[in-house]
Amino acid sequence: MKILAIAGSNSDTSINKLLVTYAASLVPNAEVETVDMNLFEMPIYKHQREVESGVPQEAKDFAAKIDAADILLVSLSEHNGTYSTAFKNVFDWTSRIKDRAVWNEKPMLLMATAPGGRGGLGVLEAAAKRFPLHGGNIVDTFTLPFFNDNFDKTAQKVSNEEKDNELKEKLEKISTLESILEK
Template sequence: MNLLLFAGSLRTESFNRKLLAVAQGILTETPEHKVTVADLKTLALPVYDGDIEAAGMPESVKTLGQLIQSADALVISSPEYNASISSPLKNAIDWVSRLRPIPLEKKPVLLMGTSPGAFGSIRGLGHTRAPFETLGSFLYPQPFAVPKAAEAFLPSGDLADPATKQKLKALLQNYVHFAQNLSVK
């Protein structure tokens, strides 16, 4: 299975990048999985602007679209911004939605995230579902949120709580099974 992972955060030391790295480690334990990690910061997508689009689709948008199109499934780890979708992720979705065919259409998506608060990023992930649903993505019904992000990771970057890591591992296994059963490619 070809999996594309990316964080909905630009910050270098983002807790969501850390959570994504843990997920990447779990997914690469299975040799038949090809895991690619995209970096929205490196892609440097401009803020969506119809004038920019009219002048020509930015290469970074085309690159992200190609990465999504070539993936069998997506795993996205995103913070919540004021209990809603993060602006870098929303911007990426808005740009990719302008490509034809729409790369997110019929694409299995797992949403997860972490934030410093007691709810993890669960409130934001609820809002994050909407644009994916509108674009015809197949959202995995169970999001994953890690609360108290500042305490959730060891200095090594791994999750501090073994039970949380085990829940993430089980979720990722179930999600991969879900994505494989969709047979959308």
């Protein structure tokens, strides 16, 4: 099983990257690729730019990574209640690829974390509404509030036992779904 782990942040110290990397490590026998959003930096989407130059290769490369995966684990950082600019730009450009749904109906666990008590709930809600319109097959969602209290950076794992068990159950659900789809 191939997992594409996407952290919707271009921060070198992204807590969402820590969360999605940990989540991916919990799926047994999986081949995991973790996306670095910095590799997909491109000009800010503008219609005139698309008309003049077409869709950048970076957007096509991002789409190819989605296509090569069996399961998507997506953990989004929340900036002012919605996606980070880095993620939104990649999403916008990828949505402009002709005859393509961004997420290509791949089973997805949609996640978010933040230092505060809502745990990125705003971006999670925005994505849960938007992604299905772009081929997002969201199997489940997970939020980790109070990241600094509930994630052990040294051990690289969720330290809150209740939230860790919840994450494991949701990963089991998506992994089992993928196994069923393969048959």
